Amino acid sequence: xxxxxxxxxxxxxxxxxxxxxxxxxxxxxxxxxxxxxxxxxxxxxxxxxxxxxxxxxxxxxxxxxxxxxxxxxxxxxxxxxxxxxxxxxxxxxxxxxxxxxxxxxxxxxxxxxxxxxxxxxxxxxxxxxxxxxxxxxxxxxxxxxxxxxxxxxxxxxxxxxxxxxxxxxxxxxxxxxxxxxxxxxxxxxxxxxxxxxxxxxxxxxxxxxxxxxxxxxxxxxxxxxxxxxxxxxxxxxxxxxxxxxxxxxxxxxxxxxxxxxxxxxxxxx
Amino acid sequence: xxxxxxxxxxxxxxxxxxxxxxxxxxxxxxxxxxxxxxxxxxxxxxxxxxxxxxxxxxxxxxxxxxxxxxxxxxxxxxxxxxxxxxxxxxxxxxxxxxxxxxxxxxxxxxxxxxxxxxxxxxxxxxxxxxxxxxxxxxxxxxxxxxxxxxxx
Numbered sequence: 001x002x003x004x005x006x007x008x009x010x011x012x013x014x015x016x017x018x019x020x021x022x023x024x025x026x027x028x029x030x031x032x033x034x035x036x037x038x039x040x041x042x043x044x045x046x047x048x049x050x051x052x053x054x055x056x057x058x059x060x061x062x063x064x065x066x067x068x069x070x071x072x073x074x075x076x077x078x079x080x081x082x083x084x085x086x087x088x089x090x091x092x093x094x095x096x097x098x099x100x101x102x103x104x105x106x107x108x109x110x111x112x113x114x115x116x117x118x119x120x121x122x123x124x125x126x127x128x129x130x131x132x133x134x135x136x137x138x139x140x141x142x143x144x145x146x147x148x149x150x151x152x153x154x155x156x157x158x159x160x161x162x163x164x165x166x167x168x169x170x171x172x173x174x175x176x177x178x179x180x181x182x183x184x185x186x187x188x189x190x191x192x193x194x195x196x197x198x199x200x201x202x203x204x205x206x207x208x209x210x211x212x213x214x215x216x217x218x219x220x221x222x223x224x225x226x227x228x229x230x231x232x233x234x235x236x237x238x239x240x241x242x243x244x245x246x247x248x249x250x251x252x253x254x255x256x257x258x259x260x261x262x263x264x265x266x267x268x269x
Numbered sequence: 270x271x272x273x274x275x276x277x278x279x280x281x282x283x284x285x286x287x288x289x290x291x292x293x294x295x296x297x298x299x300x301x302x303x304x305x306x307x308x309x310x311x312x313x314x315x316x317x318x319x320x321x322x323x324x325x326x327x328x329x330x331x332x333x334x335x336x337x338x339x340x341x342x343x344x345x346x347x348x349x350x351x352x353x354x355x356x357x358x359x360x361x362x363x364x365x366x367x368x369x370x371x372x373x374x375x376x377x378x379x380x381x382x383x384x385x386x387x388x389x390x391x392x393x394x395x396x397x398x399x400x401x402x403x404x405x406x407x408x409x410x411x412x413x414x415x416x417x418x419x420x421x
Contacts, residue, residue: 001309008270008287008333031334038290038329039310051287053334079323103399104380105314108323109330188312189398 003041010053014168017054018141021164024050030166031055032075035102035110036118060113060168063087068174070094074113074167078102081112093178093198097128100182102189113167116152119159119214120190121243126153126215127196128180130207134172140165153214175199179267181260182210185247192248193256195236197264204268211257212240221261229265236261272336276301277345285332292316294332295342303343303372307401314400317373318342324380326399343372346379355379355417364413366404374400378414387418 011017021028029048031037032055040046054060060075063084070090072081081087082098101107101115101124115125116136129136130153135146140162152160161167175198182194191210195218198205204225209215220235236257244250273282276299283298295301295318304327307315311329318327319341346353355375358364365371374397381388381396388396393411402410 002290003288006287008331010333010336031331034331034334035311035329038331042310055334056337103314104377104396105317105324105326105399106311108380109320109325 001042003038004044004047006041006048007050008053009050011057013057014054014060014139014166017052017057017166018139018164020050020052021166022141024052026163028052030117032114033077033110034114035106036114036120054166055111065090066171069171070174072112072170072172074169075111076113078107078110078112078115079104082107090174091132091172091178093175093180093196094125094128094132094172097124097180097196100124100180100184100189112170116170117159117161117167119153119157121156121213121215122185122190122192122194122210123215124180124182124191124194124209127191127194127207127209128178128198129170129172130215130217131178131196131198131205132172132175132207133200133205134170136167137169137171138165139168144168146171150217153216156213158214177268179264181264181267183256183260193253193260195257195260195264197261197268199268204265206236206261206264208236208257208261211237211242211253213243216240218261221265225265229262233258233262233265270333272333274335274338274340276340277342283332287331287333289332290328291318291320291330291332291335291340292327294335295327295340298332301342301344305369305372307369307373312399312401313370314373314377314397315370317376317400319376319380322383324377341376343375346375353379354421355382355414358417358420359410359413362413362416363409364406365410366402366406370400370402370404374402374410378417382414382418382421386421388414390415 027049060073078098178198180196182191194209196207206218220238225232242250305315307313316328
């Protein structure tokens with residue numbers, strides 16, 4: 001399989017990449033690790049005229065601490081995140097989640113920025129990004145802004161990113177003792193259902209992926225939780241339109257969402 | 270588009286179309302046909318190579334993305350005519366049947382052992398989750414990797 005013809009431009013800075021996005025509009029796509037974009041181009045589901053490679057832009061692949069946040073550059077690979085002592089020490093649930101993505105080879109190439117921008121409804125990161133209350137730092141030619149995780153995921157492969165913006169970093173509040181549990185699709189290891197739960201000052205925060213068109217914060221579970229995991233987990237799909245496909249019907253997915261939420265809450269201890 | 274890269278220690282300069290995958294470049298331009306293409310969608314792992322020291326699936330990387338990179342393919346593992354310990358162990362332990370998945374299995378195993386020189390059987394099996402063997406010969410593949418780890 002060969003993608004449709006396109007022009008390839010390697011950007012050497014964020015401003016150059018943003019200039020190219022402004023110039024080419026919807027005809028341009030950003031390429032980082034390429035593990036979401038390239039398969040869709042090969043299958044001709046996606047036929048950008050211009051591919052802007054941001055994979056080698058300096059400064060986008062570092063992980064650092066900023067007060068109570070761990071700041072992860074958009075080009076950090078899943079392997080980098082899984083093995084980073086800063087991530088393991090600050091927000092270990094994210095390192096553990098990164099370790100669950102795909103396989104060794106995919107983790108060596110795929111990036112957090114690419115995964116979040118792609119917004120696959122079955123991706124792993126969004127559950128943790130939501131539960132941890134992370135902020136997505138994006139930049140456009142008009143300047144920088146940050147988007148709360150709860151405002152970022154809008155639908156199937158749809159995010160709050162404008163077409164002339166790119167993700168530059170993810171700011172994840174530090175936490176301890178969070179868990180991410182998923183029911184994996186047996187071949188792809190994508191989440192049929194995935195639940196992240198993190199303790200916070202007022203109780204727990206819960207993010208669910210794989211269940212609906214996009215990952216969501218299970219606020220009904222959070223407000224119902226008073227120590228009884230099963231009772232709170234019963235609210236996992238309140239107000240949610242649950243997806244059904246050839247892997248799991250919507251009824252089965254709703255059941256799995258409750259089961260995995262209960263298990264995640266129990267695992268928090 | 271012009272690219273410069275190092276493959277198995279040798280510098281190459283080529284002019285490639287942006288749409289060409291790295292796997293196709295290695296096979297069709299450099300004639301390094303040890304890198305196989307199976308699913309062509311980053312599921313099966315037959316196209317696994319090392320790029321700047323890390324195992325990656327070359328069917329899902331554009332050749333132009335490899336500009337400036339250091340690539341190792343299965344052909345680059347043996348030194349001075351001596352098989353790499355993993356190659357020798359696969360031979361010794363019947364780690365291959367039809368052999369199609371073998372180059373990818375070995376390149377992934379090499380990455381696994383470089384990060385975890387003494388993996389448990391479970392860690393090996395998890396480490397191979399991105400590599401399919403259509404002969405279902407996983408048992409001896411795992412055994413081969415265990416033996417290679419022990420003999421190192």
